[in-house]
Amino acid sequence: MMLLGYARVSTTDQDLTLQTEALSKAGCTKIFTDKLSGTKTNRPGLSEALDYARQGDTLVVWKLDRLGRSMKGLVDLANDLEQRQLHLVSLTDGIDTKTPAGRFFFNIMAALAVMERELMLERTRAGLESAKRAGRIGGRRTVMTDAKKDTALKLLEAKTPPREVAQRIGVSVATLYRHLPRSSINSDL
Secondary structure (H helix, E strand, O other): OOEEEEEEEOOOOOOOHHHHHHHHHOOOOEEEEEEOOOOOOOOHHHHHHHHHOOOOOEEEEOOHHHOOOOHHHHHHHHHHHHHOOOEEEEOOOOEEOOOHHHHHHHHHHHHHHHHHHHHHHHHHHHHHHHHHHOOOOOOOOOOOOHHHHHHHHHHHHOOOOHHHHHHHHOOOHHHHHHHOOHHHOOOOO
16 A cells, blocks of 8 residues: 655645645655646646556545545545545545545535635625725726826827837836827827
């Protein structure tokens, strides 16, 4: 029986070190990794780990949410592991499916992980809706203030070339074109 580790982070700029060190310390002889969202169904590292695993082996994860974001996905994975006669251990959640209590706890923790994710999404949507009602929108604030628009229009009326206007008010030519009507910008670049 082997301990096989699986580590996942959601984006390529995140670091796997915390997870891989914990998996090594837990005795995993081989560790498989993915750098992509848990909402993705095609996770090459997890697939490779499952293909590599033999009956009686144990898949070890740092935390249950590393395996997926949906209750259905986690339950399907648990069923797949059971059919293959593989075990699952989650280090931080204290889950070990070799025992009946571990299997029960896995299902409870999977449900809680999904609920936590859904509540987070609900709070995010509520916050965005509240901001929208308050007149705020997401994204970067524009660099093209009303004062800069007025200055740009005056300079353009005085036949100042758009490149020079953009440079004087501290914006790119593309920003200048995006914020001013075409009729006000002469074509002398």
